[in-house]
Amino acid sequence: MSKYPFHLRTSVFLLMGLMFLAGCQNSPRGEVKARDAKRHDFSGSWEMDFSLNDSVDAKLDAYFYRLRRSMARQANGRQMESNRMSPINQRTAQTVVAMAQFVEKISRVQVMDIAQTVTDIDVTREGTFALKCHFPSRGLQQSDNPFATEVCGWDGHQLVFQLRLPEGLVVQQRLTLSANGQQINVATTMYSDQAPEPFTLNRSYSKFEKRRQGYSCEQTVEKGKVCTLTSEAEDERMVPQAPKPVIMNAD
Amino acid sequence: MSNTVLWIMGFAALLLGGVTACTTSGPASTTGAVETVVVATGSQSGAPQSQRQTAQQLKALPPLPTSASASAVRSDAQLDVGILIFGSQDGSDPAGLKEQGVYPLVRKAETRYLPFLLRQTLEATSQWGAVRVMPDAHASTELVISGEIQVSNGEQLQIKILAKDSSQRLWLNKVYRQNVNAAAYEDSRVDPFQPLFDRLALDLKAVHSQLTASELQAIHQLAVLRYGQQLAPNAFNTYLQTNDQGQYVLKRLPARNDPMLKRVTRLRDYEYFFIDTVDEQYSALFVEMKPTYQRWRQYSRELMVYMRDYKARQVGKSSGFRRGSLASMNEVYGDYEWYRTQQMNLNELAAGFNNEVLPTVLNLDDNVIQLDGNLQDQYSQWQNILKEIFQLEQGEI
Numbered sequence: 001m002s003k004y005p006f007h008l009r010t011s012v013f014l015l016m017g018l019m020f021l022a023g024c025q026n027s028p029r030g031e032v033k034a035r036d037a038k039r040h041d042f043s044g045s046w047e048m049d050f051s052l053n054d055s056v057d058a059k060l061d062a063y064f065y066r067l068r069r070s071m072a073r074q075a076n077g078r079q080m081e082s083n084r085m086s087p088i089n090q091r092t093a094q095t096v097v098a099m100a101q102f103v104e105k106i107s108r109v110q111v112m113d114i115a116q117t118v119t120d121i122d123v124t125r126e127g128t129f130a131l132k133c134h135f136p137s138r139g140l141q142q143s144d145n146p147f148a149t150e151v152c153g154w155d156g157h158q159l160v161f162q163l164r165l166p167e168g169l170v171v172q173q174r175l176t177l178s179a180n181g182q183q184i185n186v187a188t189t190m191y192s193d194q195a196p197e198p199f200t201l202n203r204s205y206s207k208f209e210k211r212r213q214g215y216s217c218e219q220t221v222e223k224g225k226v227c228t229l230t231s232e233a234e235d236e237r238m239v240p241q242a243p244k245p246v247i248m249n250a251d
Numbered sequence: 252m253s254n255t256v257l258w259i260m261g262f263a264a265l266l267l268g269g270v271t272a273c274t275t276s277g278p279a280s281t282t283g284a285v286e287t288v289v290v291a292t293g294s295q296s297g298a299p300q301s302q303r304q305t306a307q308q309l310k311a312l313p314p315l316p317t318s319a320s321a322s323a324v325r326s327d328a329q330l331d332v333g334i335l336i337f338g339s340q341d342g343s344d345p346a347g348l349k350e351q352g353v354y355p356l357v358r359k360a361e362t363r364y365l366p367f368l369l370r371q372t373l374e375a376t377s378q379w380g381a382v383r384v385m386p387d388a389h390a391s392t393e394l395v396i397s398g399e400i401q402v403s404n405g406e407q408l409q410i411k412i413l414a415k416d417s418s419q420r421l422w423l424n425k426v427y428r429q430n431v432n433a434a435a436y437e438d439s440r441v442d443p444f445q446p447l448f449d450r451l452a453l454d455l456k457a458v459h460s461q462l463t464a465s466e467l468q469a470i471h472q473l474a475v476l477r478y479g480q481q482l483a484p485n486a487f488n489t490y491l492q493t494n495d496q497g498q499y500v501l502k503r504l505p506a507r508n509d510p511m512l513k514r515v516t517r518l519r520d521y522e523y524f525f526i527d528t529v530d531e532q533y534s535a536l537f538v539e540m541k542p543t544y545q546r547w548r549q550y551s552r553e554l555m556v557y558m559r560d561y562k563a564r565q566v567g568k569s570s571g572f573r574r575g576s577l578a579s580m581n582e583v584y585g586d587y588e589w590y591r592t593q594q595m596n597l598n599e600l601a602a603g604f605n606n607e608v609l610p611t612v613l614n615l616d617d618n619v620i621q622l623d624g625n626l627q628d629q630y631s632q633w634q635n636i637l638k639e640i641f642q643l644e645q646g647e648i
Contacts, residue, residue, distance in 0.1 A: 091575070098577035106584065129591035146558050147587040165583045167574055194575025 030170040030191040030198065032162060034140050037154035040177040042123075043116040045210040046184055048109070052204035056104045059201060063096060064088065067196060092195060099190045099199040106171065107188040107203050113210075121159065123175075131161045131173065168193030182207050285411065288454070290429035290447045305449045312376055312456060327468050329380040330416070330459070333392035333526075334370055336384070337362040337410065338399040353404075354601040357547060360540055361403055365410065367537040369396070372448040378456055383526050384533045386630045391478035391519045393417050393470050396455075405552030406430060408444045412451060414458075417474035418499045422458045427451055436549045443548065473499050478522075479515040482641050486511050518637050525633045547600045554593045561586055 067088060111126040123131040133152035135141055140153035140160070149164040159175040170191035177184055184207075189200040290305075315328045339358050366384045373382045380393070388395060394416050402409035407430045414422035427447050435443035442448075462470075473491070477499065480487035492502050505512045572579035 095575035098575065098580060101577055102580045102584070129588060129595055145590065146561055147590045163587065165587060167579055167583050169580060169583055171584070192575055192580075 030162065030172055030189065032140060032151060032155055032160050032172070034153055035156040037138070038157040039154055040157050041116060041181070042114045042121065042159065042175060042177055042184060044114060044207050046112045046114065046205035047208050048111070049183070049204045049206040054202045056100055056201065059199070060097065060100045063197065063199060095192060095194040096199065099192055099195055103188050103190050103199055103201045107186065107201055112205060133159070133161065285424055285426055287426040287428060288450060290427065290450050305446055305453060309376055309449050309452055312378055314377055327464060327471060330393040330467065330470060331380040332373060332382045332394045332396065333385045333389055334366040334382065335388060335395065335397045336386055337366055338397070340399055340401045354597065357601050358400065358403070361544065362400060363533055363536055364540060364544060365400065366398065367533050368442055369448050369451065372445070372452045373455070376452055376456065378459065383530055385526055386529060389522065389526070390481045391474045391522070393474045394422070401426065404555055405548035405550070406555045408447055414455060416470045417477055418470060420498055423454055425454070431552070436545070439542070439545060469501055472501060472504060475512070475516060475519065478519050479512065482515060482518065482638060483511065514641065518641055521637055522634070525630065529629070543600060547597065550593060550597050550600065554590070554597070557589065
């Protein structure tokens, strides 16, 4: 028999558990630990495939279900026995819903054009700023500006863009290429120090051949923005089939 | 002393201080040996008034007396001015430059744009002879102005100006600085930093006005003789000497019909012929890039101001929204998105700055000569051609 009473042993055990959890809380949220780069070629034009997208409502339901389960486990199964789920703190619930709305809003991009070389990638997204990453060496690249800390690079075969924003917010976009190279999954994850778990929404994009019909614009000094109307047939005649860029693993 | 007297003295001091601040366009501080002239900003009280005063002072300058012999011939008081393409203080690391809001393509373009703006300002005063923008120093220039862009980000322009005449007398060695607000971009016909160039033109005129007629005449003579010295040092060294301050002084003058002097004068005209041809390129560049450059500076200024405001807001740290609320998320992300979009616009505009220089084709004594490379290279090629011609004409001495 132990010389310590049962309740003291339980308290010490609980305290250790809390300290462990606190330690987890102190580690930066959403920190990416990059695996060895296995660079895939993301280049091309991509349009959103709505049929494969996550449903925000379903993801939100699943989030709250997981949260209740986790809280119930923490409450030592009392609620489970009484067949009642733990109520979620209202403020937490509001934050989670806000996260879902926010992630849904920033992942509405319908068309992406990706240009990639051995050391750089430029993801031009319709209606918002481009995601750019320069990855000359191993590991992730970090840069700071007054508004955020940006981290990007290869995590195995996935390309990760992470924004560490003020107010305890982290927005992460993880691009994964399908085995046949015809689909890209963009998983947008948001971390908040006001929510117990991150919220993730997946958006799927299919490769498409951009028709060279329509307006092509470029900025010039002499005339400002100059746009010309081009046609598919004309382009096919004029432009020989460009060789596909070879993306090599430098690491 | 009565209260009334004290009050009057105080009012006079206040008035004097105010007038000084307006007419000298802000406090002039001295950094090391170089004086800094701060041109009043649009947001300072009395600044627009001060800017108007500077512009009016420039317009009110009396026209210089014209030559008695022919109106087409400039008078001795009119000096030819050569404005060199400005230099830039920035380092060569492109990533570091972008952090400071400096885009290398844009900076390269503005080293040509700003001298042209100065040229226009000086020409408008009718106080000078020919005002040329030059790719490199030219010994026969009567007044050479060189500049270095220290800061140019749409909100602030700071340039260091050095002006010397053909005797190497120092006219100006000052740093000019001006900050502008959004209102400065409202009238697209006027450059937002025109007051800085007006101030600079007034300072040059002030030095010019202090020179006597004989000093001005010596500047003309020294310019030709120094050019001759460059081509034929043995022949022209006898006319020149330097004093204790390193300035050139006339020892004696060649005869008016000296054949060597005639050749030198002819070659100098050829040299001006090249500079005037190149000048057309600068003029075209100036006209072409003006609207884009104006827009670029406006964007750049907005970005600078926004970032400063953002930093100030961060000090207070209170957005007013609950942490974790949608409004708070939108605000934090919105700031970042705005910054990135603005940078994208700047990049797109910067990519439009075309600094390609066309080959210069010149007709020299029925021979067509094509000069390639950048303008400094072209100028150097042209000078070598002229030196060869001179050597051929002169023969062995």
